[in-house]
Amino acid sequence: MIQNIVDGFLVGSILSLGAIGLTMAMHMLRFANFSHAELLSVGAYAALVFDGLFSALFPVISTAIGPLSLTWALTLATILSMGITGLTAIAIDKLVFKRVRAKGGELSMVFASFGVAMIIRNILGLIFGLDPVLYSQDIVFAILVSADPLLLVKPDQVFTLIAAVIIMFILHLVLSRTTFGYSLRAVAENPTLAQVSGINLNRMIVLIWLIGGGLAAAAGVFYGLTNQINPVLGRDLVLPIFAATIVGGIGSIYGAVLGGFLVGLAANLALVILPSGYSPAVPFLIILAVLLIRPHGLFGEERA
Amino acid sequence: MIGIISYLVFFATVASILSIAVLGLNLQWGNTGLFNGGVVAFFGAGAYGTLILGSAPQDGLLGGFGLPYLLALFGGMVIAGIVAWIVGLLTLRLRHDYLAIATFGVAVAFENLVRNAAIFGGAQGIRGFERPLRDVFGSGLAYNALFFVFVLILLIATYLFLERLIASPFGRLLRAIREDETAAQSLGKSPSRVRLTAFIAGSVIMGLAGGLYATFYAFISPQDVLPILTFQIWAMLIVGGAGNNKGAVMGTFLIWAAWTASGWALSRFAPLDVQLYTGSIQFVLIGFVIVGMLMWRPQGLFPEKLVVSQSAKTGR
Numbered sequence: 061m062i063q064n065i066v067d068g069f070l071v072g073s074i075l076s077l078g079a080i081g082l083t084m085a086m087h088m089l090r091f092a093n094f095s096h097a098e099l100l101s102v103g104a105y106a107a108l109v110f111d112g113l114f115s116a117l118f119p120v121i122s123t124a125i126g127p128l129s130l131t132w133a134l135t136l137a138t139i140l141s142m143g144i145t146g147l148t149a150i151a152i153d154k155l156v157f158k159r160v161r162a163k164g165g166e167l168s169m170v171f172a173s174f175g176v177a178m179i180i181r182n183i184l185g186l187i188f189g190l191d192p193v194l195y196s197q198d199i200v201f202a203i204l205v206s207a208d209p210l211l212l213v214k215p216d217q218v219f220t221l222i223a224a225v226i227i228m229f230i231l232h233l234v235l236s237r238t239t240f241g242y243s244l245r246a247v248a249e250n251p252t253l254a255q256v257s258g259i260n261l262n263r264m265i266v267l268i269w270l271i272g273g274g275l276a277a278a279a280g281v282f283y284g285l286t287n288q289i290n291p292v293l294g295r296d297l298v299l300p301i302f303a304a305t306i307v308g309g310i311g312s313i314y315g316a317v318l319g320g321f322l323v324g325l326a327a328n329l330a331l332v333i334l335p336s337g338y339s340p341a342v343p344f345l346i347i348l349a350v351l352l353i354r355p356h357g358l359f360g361e362e363r364a
Numbered sequence: 365m366i367g368i369i370s371y372l373v374f375f376a377t378v379a380s381i382l383s384i385a386v387l388g389l390n391l392q393w394g395n396t397g398l399f400n401g402g403v404v405a406f407f408g409a410g411a412y413g414t415l416i417l418g419s420a421p422q423d424g425l426l427g428g429f430g431l432p433y434l435l436a437l438f439g440g441m442v443i444a445g446i447v448a449w450i451v452g453l454l455t456l457r458l459r460h461d462y463l464a465i466a467t468f469g470v471a472v473a474f475e476n477l478v479r480n481a482a483i484f485g486g487a488q489g490i491r492g493f494e495r496p497l498r499d500v501f502g503s504g505l506a507y508n509a510l511f512f513v514f515v516l517i518l519l520i521a522t523y524l525f526l527e528r529l530i531a532s533p534f535g536r537l538l539r540a541i542r543e544d545e546t547a548a549q550s551l552g553k554s555p556s557r558v559r560l561t562a563f564i565a566g567s568v569i570m571g572l573a574g575g576l577y578a579t580f581y582a583f584i585s586p587q588d589v590l591p592i593l594t595f596q597i598w599a600m601l602i603v604g605g606a607g608n609n610k611g612a613v614m615g616t617f618l619i620w621a622a623w624t625a626s627g628w629a630l631s632r633f634a635p636l637d638v639q640l641y642t643g644s645i646q647f648v649l650i651g652f653v654i655v656g657m658l659m660w661r662p663q664g665l666f667p668e669k670l671v672v673s674q675s676a677k678t679g680r
Contacts (some may be wrong), residue, residue: 092461094401094468156655164662167399170464171598172658178595178651182644190640228374295591299472302465310461337480344469351454351462 062209064328070217070286071300072324073224075291077279078297079304079316080231081149081272086270087311088247089161089167094178095152096276097298101184104284104293108188111151111195127203127215128197130285138281142274149273150266152176177294185291192290195281215286215334220282227278228292228317231271235313240267249309300327303343309360318358322346371504375624377512380519381576383616386600387522387609388569394607394668395530396562397542399464400454402471403570403597405446408589410571411578412478412490413440419493426483433496437575444571445564447474452563457556463563471591479586489585493578515576519613522569526609529565538562592647598622599650602657605664614666623650 078219082096114133115122120134160172235241238241246254247264255261283293304323308315327342334342391396400406418436421428431439451470455463478484485491501507529535540548541555548555578584594618604615626649627636630642638645657664 063527086461090461092464094464156659159659160655164658165397167393167397168658168662169401170401170461171602172655174595174598175651175654175658178647179655182647182651185644186641186648190644224609299469302469306462306465310459322645335480338476341473341476344473346467347466347469348454351458351466355458355462 061329061332062206062211064213064332065325066213068325068328069321070221070324071313072321073221073321074279074282074286075297075300075304075324076228076317076320077224077275077282078301079308079320080228080313081268081275082301083305083308083310083316084248084268085272085311086254086305088251088265089157089166089169091166091173092302093173093319094170094298095173095180096272098177098180098184098294098300099149099273099276100280101289101291101294101299102148102180102280103141103273104280104289105184105188106141106144107134107137107281108193108195108284108289113137113162124198126197128219129198129216130219131196134195134281134285138278141281142277145277145280146270146273149269149276153265153269168347177298181291181294188291192288194288195284216285220286224278224282227275231275231313235359243270287330299340299343300324300351303350304344306347306357309357312357312359315357315359366446366505371509371658373505373512375620377508377515377580378577379617379620380512380515381580382597382600382620383613384515384519384522384576385570385573385597386604386612386616387519387526388566389597389601390566390606390609390612391425391526391529391569392566393601394558394565394612395535396566397460397540398563398566399460399467400566401464401468401561401594402451402474403594404589404591405467405471405474406448406567406570406586407574407577407593407597408471408474408478409444409447410440410574411584411588412484412574413443413571414575415440415490415493415578415584416484419490422492424482425485425490426518433579437579440575440578441568441571442512446569448564449560452560456559456563462508468591471589471594475586475589475591478581478589485585486588489583489587490578491583493582495579495582511580515580515669518572518576522572523609523613526569530609534558595654596620599654601664602654602662603664605666605668607668608664608666611664611666611668614637615664618665619650619653622653 078097078100081099082093085093085096096193099127111131111134114136115131118133121136124131156172156176159168160168202214205211235244243254244257244264244267246257247259247261251261280293283297300323304319305316306319307322308319323343323346326346327339330342331339385403389400389403392400414436416427417429417431418433419428419440420430447470451466455466480485498507501510530538537548537553537558541553541558545555577588599614600619601612603619604613605611623646626646627642630645631639634642
């Protein structure tokens with residue numbers, strides 16, 4: 061039980077990072093982006109490539125930090141990967157979504173995102189192979205925090221949780237303390253009025269993709285660090301991330317954070333009563349429950 | 365020669381079954397503007413429903429009701445309709461994203477359920493279904509040809525039903541809601557109710573396709589209800605032309621031919637070490653077809669013929 065709660069928080073932090081970008085893009089561009097979770101895969105693999113590159117070029121930084129399996133090389137690679145994934149998100153928008161937006165309705169975008177997800181996922185599979193890979197071959201043993209109730213935690217998991225919370229706190233500061241944050245919230249509130257006030261909507265869309273992609277990359281690396289990296293990572297996470305945005309209410313960034321943790325916790329606690337084979341279906345049950353009880357989520361607003 | 369004919373019958377049967385599912389999707393998406401991201405859930409509900417209701421009792425499996433075939437097929441459609449009713453009731457009042465996400469979710473949950481629950485056969489699926497009239501027509505080409513005729517009749521019936529439906533006042537209402545919900549509402553129509561009706565009707569048709577599919581193979585497993593099938597069915601509709609039933613059927617045959625041909629070509633000509641990735645290559649190709657169509661020809665190869673008003677039709 062305790063183990064499930066702790067695991068829930070760890071998974072939740074990853075889902076939160078993924079859901080923030082998704083909820084922003086969904087709110088602003090008004091379409092359910094099924095390719096968002098693939099950005100996690102892009103980030104995870106980009107970090108893998110640069111980690112290998114940095115470790116080969118500068119062997120000094122390829123040593124693990126403290127008890128973690130994380131190396132300085134991977135840390136640098138992650139930061140670089142966040143930028144690259146952000147740029148990938150912008151490129152996808154420019155190449156596909158922008159054109160589909162110009163041609164058809166919002167629902168064409170939903171389907172286009174299905175197609176984009178399919179392309180990204182399978183190209184990653186073609187490049188990196190279908191087998192799972194790990195950042196580090198070293199075995200990091202879980203630390204026995206308590207024997208009864210049983211609680212095992214890996215140092216990487218603790219790091220992931222802390223790092224995710226720090227990243228979200230930085231985002232909070234940006235949103236609440238900078239002009240950019242105000243503009244972003246203004247656009248989310250009322251795009252037309254925001255534009256009248258001199259905010260460049262297209263620039264905001266680009267920035268949203270950049271932030272969303274960057275956060276997704278961090279989430280992807282964290283997922284790879286605590287689980288494994290494989291090409292179907294996006295497919296496995298897309299539903300939990302959607303569940304997180306729906307729990308939080310589409311468009312609410314703080315809702316997405318809370319939603320991520322709630323979905324992570326609920327999905328792990330459900331394993332207490334359900335056999336683990338059913339875990340992929342749990343996010344769907346959460347979505348149904350939310351739609352039944354509070355259709356617009358915790359912080360969402362009613363919008364047609 | 366017999367081999368080629370057998371294959372053509374096989375191909376045409378599968379393509380016709382898929383056409384029925386695409387027609388169901390066309391009612392939802394093409395005519396009503398509902399995004400169903402989980403076609404396989406309804407297809408699968410029909411398939412599993414038909415086999416569970418129609419097969420003889422087996423150890424550890426749910427059902428074995430041994431109903432007469434047509435009744436079992438109908439039961440599968442009803443089960444697909446019930447699933448659609450639950451999902452639709454919860455999502456159709458909300459903004460359209462919710463339906464897309466919830467239907468995608470129901471497909472994931474459905475596959476997960478049938479894969480894990482022993483009463484649905486688990487990963488091995490449901491076998492041991494006796495195809496109807498097997499003892500009369502044997503198991504060779506004659507039987508397959510006859511089954512193809514049966515599927516074809518149902519395809520034509522579905523087609524004619526949908527053509528009549530969209531030409532009826534109800535069809536006009538569907539298009540009115542798709543184009544301008546507020547305007548339809550101002551005329552006293554209830555968009556969420558009409559949408560729910562169309563969503564259930566489309567899903568029931570998908571259930572019929574699923575039931576036929578399961579009958580054809582006399583077998584269904586979680587492997588048959590993977591998300592890729594949703595994607596293929598969507599590709600068929602988008603390429604054919606959403607809103608046009610003729611286009612939907614043409615698109616189905618075109619995409620299914622391209623899919624099987626590319627699979628055959630890859631398995632024939634690609635080097636052995638690439639063969640493992642055949643699926644990935646096909647998925648990338650179909651992904652590009654979809655995205656390309658949406659970018660350059662969103663109306664599809666056979667676009668919907670919009671009748672602006674009754675008087676325009678008569679050429680006045």
